[in-house]
Amino acid sequence: MLARTASATEAYTVWVASADRPTDRRRLADTVRAADDALSRALAREQDRWGSDPTQWLTFGMTLAMSQRILAEVGRPLGSVERERV
Numbered sequence: 001m002l003a004r005t006a007s008a009t010e011a012y013t014v015w016v017a018s019a020d021r022p023t024d025r026r027r028l029a030d031t032v033r034a035a036d037d038a039l040s041r042a043l044a045r046e047q048d049r050w051g052s053d054p055t056q057w058l059t060f061g062m063t064l065a066m067s068q069r070i071l072a073e074v075g076r077p078l079g080s081v082e083r084e085r086v
Helices: 001-019 022-051 056-072 080-086
Strands: none
Touching: 001 022, 001 056, 022 056
16 A cells, blocks of 8 residues: 555656656556555455454554545645745
8 A cells, every 4th residue: 555655646646747747647647546455455354354443443544544534645646836946
């Protein structure tokens, strides 16, 4: 899950630095989708494993929150003002 999130972040960096070519946008979309798929699989696996045990979910929840924040950031296009800052 974290490796996929890192890939999405890397694709976002490439996209920001690019001339906004269609191939860069496709790569970004594909890697964000792969990260989301990995997260969905991880959640299903952990639900089966832990049920509703709050102790187990606390640590996982921290990782989940971090991953979702990264995905939210890389999943949205930059506005014109943000692109000028980069």
